[in-house]
Amino acid sequence: MTLLVWTLLAPLLTAALGAVRASRKVEEVVIVGGLSLTFVLCLATASQFLAGDVPSAFNDALRVDGLSALVLVLCGFVGLLSASYGIGYIRRNDARGLVTPGLRQEFSVLTPLYVFAMLLVSVSNNLGILWIAVELTTLASVFLVAYHNRDTSLEAAWKFLMLGSLGLGFALLGTVLLFASAQGALGEDLPALHWTQFMAHATELHPFTLRLGVVFALIGYGTKAGLAPMHTWKPDAYREAPSPAGVMMAVGMLNAALYCLLRVHLISKAALGPDFSGGLLLTLGLLSVLVAMPFILIQWNLKRLLAYSSIEHVGIMAVGIGLGGEAAVLGALLHMTYHTFAKPIAFFSAGTLAQLHRSSDFSEIGHGTLGRAPVASTLLLLATLFVTGSPPFSLFFSEMMILRAGFLGAHPVATAVFLVALVILFCGFAYQIGRLVFGEPPAAADRATPADRETLDLGVMVTLVAALVAVVSTFYLPGPLMALIRAAVSVVSGVS
Amino acid sequence: MTPNVVILCAAGMLVSAFLMVGQKSLFTTIRLYGAQSLLLATVAVIMAISDHRPHLFVMATMTTVLKGFVIPLFLMRVVDRIGIHREIEPFLNVPTSLLACLGLTVVGYRVSTGFPEGTVGVTHHVLGVGLSTLMIGLFLMVTRKKAISQVLALLTVENAIFLVALGITSGMPLVVELGIFFDVILAVVVLGVLVRRIVDRFESMDVSRLSKLKG
Numbered sequence: 001m002t003l004l005v006w007t008l009l010a011p012l013l014t015a016a017l018g019a020v021r022a023s024r025k026v027e028e029v030v031i032v033g034g035l036s037l038t039f040v041l042c043l044a045t046a047s048q049f050l051a052g053d054v055p056s057a058f059n060d061a062l063r064v065d066g067l068s069a070l071v072l073v074l075c076g077f078v079g080l081l082s083a084s085y086g087i088g089y090i091r092r093n094d095a096r097g098l099v100t101p102g103l104r105q106e107f108s109v110l111t112p113l114y115v116f117a118m119l120l121v122s123v124s125n126n127l128g129i130l131w132i133a134v135e136l137t138t139l140a141s142v143f144l145v146a147y148h149n150r151d152t153s154l155e156a157a158w159k160f161l162m163l164g165s166l167g168l169g170f171a172l173l174g175t176v177l178l179f180a181s182a183q184g185a186l187g188e189d190l191p192a193l194h195w196t197q198f199m200a201h202a203t204e205l206h207p208f209t210l211r212l213g214v215v216f217a218l219i220g221y222g223t224k225a226g227l228a229p230m231h232t233w234k235p236d237a238y239r240e241a242p243s244p245a246g247v248m249m250a251v252g253m254l255n256a257a258l259y260c261l262l263r264v265h266l267i268s269k270a271a272l273g274p275d276f277s278g279g280l281l282l283t284l285g286l287l288s289v290l291v292a293m294p295f296i297l298i299q300w301n302l303k304r305l306l307a308y309s310s311i312e313h314v315g316i317m318a319v320g321i322g323l324g325g326e327a328a329v330l331g332a333l334l335h336m337t338y339h340t341f342a343k344p345i346a347f348f349s350a351g352t353l354a355q356l357h358r359s360s361d362f363s364e365i366g367h368g369t370l371g372r373a374p375v376a377s378t379l380l381l382l383a384t385l386f387v388t389g390s391p392p393f394s395l396f397f398s399e400m401m402i403l404r405a406g407f408l409g410a411h412p413v414a415t416a417v418f419l420v421a422l423v424i425l426f427c428g429f430a431y432q433i434g435r436l437v438f439g440e441p442p443a444a445a446d447r448a449t450p451a452d453r454e455t456l457d458l459g460v461m462v463t464l465v466a467a468l469v470a471v472v473s474t475f476y477l478p479g480p481l482m483a484l485i486r487a488a489v490s491v492v493s494g495v496s
Numbered sequence: 497m498t499p500n501v502v503i504l505c506a507a508g509m510l511v512s513a514f515l516m517v518g519q520k521s522l523f524t525t526i527r528l529y530g531a532q533s534l535l536l537a538t539v540a541v542i543m544a545i546s547d548h549r550p551h552l553f554v555m556a557t558m559t560t561v562l563k564g565f566v567i568p569l570f571l572m573r574v575v576d577r578i579g580i581h582r583e584i585e586p587f588l589n590v591p592t593s594l595l596a597c598l599g600l601t602v603v604g605y606r607v608s609t610g611f612p613e614g615t616v617g618v619t620h621h622v623l624g625v626g627l628s629t630l631m632i633g634l635f636l637m638v639t640r641k642k643a644i645s646q647v648l649a650l651l652t653v654e655n656a657i658f659l660v661a662l663g664i665t666s667g668m669p670l671v672v673e674l675g676i677f678f679d680v681i682l683a684v685v686v687l688g689v690l691v692r693r694i695v696d697r698f699e700s701m702d703v704s705r706l707s708k709l710k711g
Contacts, residue, residue, distance in 0.1 A: 128672030135679040139686055146690065154694050155706035161690060162646060165683060166637065169653045172676070173630070176657060180664040183612070188549075190669045208610045209664075236709040 003048060004055045004062060004123065007041040007072075010034060011079070011116035018108035021101065024094070028087050031108045035080045035115060042076030042119070045069065050483055056125070060194055063125035066487025070333065071122035071259045073484065074340045078252040079115035081466060085348050086111060086244035088459030092355055106143060107242075114140040114248055121256040127175050128193045130260060134171065134224055137253055138164040144245035145237045156236035163233040167223025171260075174217025178267065181209035195263050202270035214268040214277050218261060218284075225257035227284040227318060228291035231311045235295070238307035239360060243351025246303065250310045251343050255336055258317055262492060265321065274324045282322025286414055288315030289421045296428040302350045303360040305432055309346070309387050312425055313339050319418055320402040323409055326493045331401030333488050337481070338394035339387075341470040346383035348463035352376040355459075356452050362432075367439025373454040377437045379463050384433045386470060388426040394474040498546045499618045505535045505542070506625040509659060510601070513632040513652060517593050520582050522575050522644055526568050529648050529655075533563035536655055539622070539662055551670045552662075558677050559658075567651065567684050574688050575644055578695045587639045597632045604628030611664060622663030630656035643691045643701040647684070654680060 014034025018027065046069040048055050056063040064072065086107060093099045117136035124130040138161070146157035179193055185204045186192040198205070223230035238246050261281065268277035292312040299305040313335070320332025353369055353376050354360035370377040389395040399422065406415030454460070477485075512532040519525050537559040544552035575581065586593065604627035611623060633653035640646055661668055668676075695701050 126672075128668060128675065132672070132675040132679055135683070139679070139682050142686055142690065146693065149693065149697075151697055152708050154690070154697055155709055157690060158643070158694060158703060158706055159709075161683075161687065162637075162650070165650050166634075166653070169650070169657060172654075173657050173660065176661040176665065176668065179668060180611075180661075184665075188666075188669060190671045192669055193672060206612055209612070212610075239709070 002055065002057050003041065003045055004057045004064060007038065007045050008062075008116060008119055008123070010038040010041055011112040011119065014038070014112035015109050015116065018105065018112060021105060024104065027104060027108050031083050031111065032080070032087065034112055035076075035083045038112075038115060038119070039076040039080045042072050046073050046484060047480065049487070050480055059191065060196065061126040061129055061190060062120075062123045063196065064123055065491050066484060066489075067259065067262060067491040068123050068125075070337070070484045070488040071255050072119060073481070074255050074337065075115065075118045075122055075252045078248060078255075078340060078344070079111070079118070081344055081462065082244040082247040082252075083111050083115075085247070085344075085351070085459055085462040085466075086242070088457055088462055089242055089244055089351065089355070091458060103147070106147070110140055110144050111245070111248070114144065114245075115252070116140075118248070118252045118256045122259055125195050126190065126193050127178060127195060127198075127263070128190070130263065131168070131172055131175050134221070134257070134260060135168050137256065138168065138224070141241075141245065141249060141253070144248075145241045147242050147245065148240065150240070152236075153240040156233075156240040160233045160237045163223060163230070167220045167230060169220070170216045170223070171220025174213045174215070174220055174264070177209050177213030177216060178264075181205040181207075181213055195267070198267045199270055202267065205267075205271045207272065210268070210271055211276065214264055214272075215280070217264040218277060218280055221257055221260035221264065222284055225254060225261060225314050225318075226288075226311050227314055228288040228311060231288065231291065234311060235301075235304040235307040238310070239301055239303040243303075243347050243354070246306070246351070247344050247347045250306065250347060251340050254310065254314055255340060258314065258336060261318070262321065266492065278322045278324050280322070281318045282411065282414060285315040285318030285320075285322055286418055286421075288312065288318065289418060289425070293421055293424050293428065296425055296432065299432055300363065301361050302354060302365065302436070303347075305429070306343075306346055306350060309425075309429060310343070313343075313387070316399060316402065316422075319406070319414075321492070323402065323406050323411060323415075324493070325405055325409055326489060328402055328405035328409065329493045330485070330489045331398050331405060333485055333492070334401065335395065335398035337477075337485060338398055338470075338473065341466075341473045342383065342386035342393070342395060344466040345379055345463060345470055346387055348459065348466060349376045349379035349383055352454070352459055352463065353380065356454060358452075362436060365436065366442040367435060368437070368441030370437050371441055375456065375460055376454060376463070379460075379467055380433060381437055382467055382471075384430060388429050389422065390426070392474070394470070498542055502539055502542050502618050503621045505538045506622050506659065506663075508532075508535045509655070510625045510629055510632075513629045513656075514594065514597060516636060516648070516652065517597050517632065518590050520586075522581050522642065523572060525645065525648055526571050526575070529571075529651055530564050530568035532652065532655055533559055533567075536659060536662075537564060539659065540667070543662060543666060547666055549666055551673075552667050554670060555667060555673050558674075562677060562681060563651070563655070567681070570684065570688060571644060571647070574691060577692070578701060580642070580695075580701060586641065593635070593639060597635060600631040600635060601628040604631055619663050623660060626656050626660035626663055629659065641702050641704045643687075643694060643703050646703060647687050647691070650687075651680075651684070
């Protein structure tokens with residue numbers, strides 16, 4: 001069996017082992033060990049690609065090109081990071097007697113399963129398998145959203161599943177129509193749905209059917225990515241999901257869904273020219289940034305604030321891709337990479353604050369967290385600098401790249417609107433976090449029980465590691481990673 | 497003869513979708529969904545014979561067994577355990593809903609003429625019906641309050657997509673179809689579990705009560 005197959009089997013086996021009831025220690029070792037192995041295998045697959053090989057399996061149904069390799073590595077990284085934080089998260093809840101063995105088991109099965117589905121998405125060369133894998137990510141994450149089994153978690157899980165399924169219905173219809181647009185030119189067996197086949201026969205596709213298919217597929221996968229106006233599940237799901245699962249949705253799933261959008265976009269670009277799907281992505285991206293704006297300004301909940309920030313960032317990436325051209329695409333893919341490194345700090349530190357105060361509502365946490373939880377608050381401030389795109393941090397550079405390409409390209413007006421929205425979002429987000437961290441603490445701030453005091457536990461340690469990775473990546477991206485980004489850019493902008 | 501039977505079955509699917517719109521009893525709606533799936537399977541069987549596509553037999557068998565019987569029986573059991581049998585008051589009343597769906601059918605037929613296969617003969621009707629049923633399913637999803645009704649609407653949408661796939665491509669590659677079936681079954685089970693959790697918590701499966709999260 002090839003390396004690629006093992007890369008996918010590793011998280012699957014981890015999930016199977018996670019289903020065995022064992023002591024907490026054993027479960028922790030299994031999940032972190034399994035996902036570390038997965039990450040190493042992802043790296044090995046990517047380096048196999050960089051060595052000039054094209055790792056593939058099952059008659060090219062799974063195939064790793066530059067784009068796949070980049071998303072694969074990023075998803076593997078996020079999986080390992082959030083599982084490690086997840087252990088700290090569960091330990092904290094355990095200390096308060098909130099964890100049953102069943103809940104622990106649920107976490108150690110669903111997390112690797114979710115990672116498996118994301119990795120499968122990122123190496124799918126077949127549009128059918130891609131769809132199946134995205135549906136798997138949805139099903140694996142529903143019960144992570146419903147994890148705490150509160151009224152609101154069930155509401156969020158229900159909305160998440162209904163909207164997600166509806167989006168996937170659209171994506172399925174889009175896939176059917178894309179398949180139909182080939183009018184039998186690609187045959188009827190599995191390879192007929194291979195992305196590489198579509199690209200090779202792009203000029204033979206029937207335009208009307210293809211257009212309709214592209215619209216449905218972009219809306220469908222856009223729902224999973226959380227592009228406005230299909231974003232409404234996101235704030236609810238992020239608020240209710242435990243923070244480790246939130247990170248996997250906000251970073252891993254976002255990258256995987258963006259991967260789907262890119263694949264569809266590339267078929268459309270090769271067959272219909274860059275303007276059709278590019279224009280659609282630009283519009284949806286801009287709309288996402290604009291929609292996030294008012295909700296960030298009036299936000300009442302820390303995790304929902306992060307959700308709207310995630311809608312903003314997927315919007316920024318969609319704008320970058322929609323603008324087209326090598327510079328904008330490089331900006332978008334760099335943004336994806338930097339965002340993958342930066343967002344976990346925000347989720348982990350926010351998760352720590354929410355756990356200490358047993359709620360993520362601003363009113364429950366109370367202002368002036370700096371005094372009560374100095375480490376988590378400082379990390380949250382650092383995360384704020386990252387996700388708002390402040391100089392000199394990484395996301396500032398990728399945003400500048402997209403803006404520059406936008407002003408020099410064909411859409412200066414849209415870029416100007418985009419820039420204004422980004423500035424307002426920056427102020428809004430910084431205002432909310434500033435108020436939370438520095439504000440006047442409430443009178444009853446000392447009510448905390450010993451379990452609610454901040455300690456340097458595993459969760460905080462993992463957050464520190466994430467912060468270290470993000471800061472280092474700002475100034476230094478390792479050569480192989482940069483090579484992967486370049487390879488991904490050439491996949492996306494090479495075919496014009 | 498065969499084209500007429502295909503058209504008849506496809507039309508039957510559209511009729512079943514309309515009946516769902518006019519129906520408040522959950523059991524009847526579930527049975528209608530089962531009947532609709534059986535009609536879809538019949539279309540697949542006839543196409544398998546007339547176009548000599550043996551892999552459609554597999555799809556037809558799966559549709560009959562899973563969507564014709566297993567899923568409806570599973571949903572009936574869920575409804576039975578919950579003990580709520582009727583959609584109380586949809587967001588739109590029945591006559592208005594039926595009129596709206598009539599309009600959607602016209603739109604569905606109009607869109608189907610844009611396809612290269614969609615202007616004449618059997619495929620015209622199959623595509624027209626498929627797209628209309630799809631939109632009626634979407635309509636049901638936004639107007640129904642009961643969780644089970646929304647699940648059924650989702651399944652109707654999914655049936656309609658399969659009909660469109662049959663009309664326009666004579667079915668997807670077999671591996672993909674099997675994968676989709678697997679996912680649908682899994683989704684129904686997940687939905688069933690979630691509905692029961694919601695009922696346990698809220699003592700109702702009225703999803704309009706799920707309205708705490710805003711902003």
